[in-house]
Amino acid sequence: MYLLLALFLIGFELIYEGLKIRKWHSLSGLFESIYRAVIVLLLYFWITGWLQPPESWLLDYPQNFWKIIVAFVLVRFGIFDPLLNLVMDESINYIGFTKWYDIAIRWFCDKSRMPLSFFLFIRLCCFIAGGLVLLHGNTDKI
Numbered sequence: 256m257y258l259l260l261a262l263f264l265i266g267f268e269l270i271y272e273g274l275k276i277r278k279w280h281s282l283s284g285l286f287e288s289i290y291r292a293v294i295v296l297l298l299y300f301w302i303t304g305w306l307q308p309p310e311s312w313l314l315d316y317p318q319n320f321w322k323i324i325v326a327f328v329l330v331r332f333g334i335f336d337p338l339l340n341l342v343m344d345e346s347i348n349y350i351g352f353t354k355w356y357d358i359a360i361r362w363f364c365d366k367s368r369m370p371l372s373f374f375l376f377i378r379l380c381c382f383i384a385g386g387l388v389l390l391h392g393n394t395d396k397i
Contacts, residue, residue: 258389259296261330264300267293269335273342326388333382337375 272321340349350371351357364371 256328258386259387261327262334264290264294265331265335266338269339269342273339276339278344291345293296322388326385329381329385330389331385333380333385338380348372350374 266288267286267292269285271290274280274283274286279313303310338345340347350360352361360374361371364374
């Protein structure tokens, strides 16, 4: 359930970002509205008690909260940019020149002499690791 929720949220975000970059503002606005509406509804349902997490993992085990957050960040890091590149009609391992994290990735690859194409493998590993944590759901043994 956690993995599906993470993929849904990441997917909608990358679709509206990609459409915005491609200058398709009306479709981008539609997907951004849906994305934000779903987040607001999920928060509302959770606060009012209509949506209870399975086994109350967040309330019973506060240390699991950070594991789920880290797993979500790993999944997002693993798939967001490659899929955004596909939506933007770029190479899957394209790394830009303007955002701070793109500059940091390029700097790291230059200093370590690691080819930029190898970074796609690192993203795949992060996606698998985070996805397994989210797929498992109960992070007591992690």
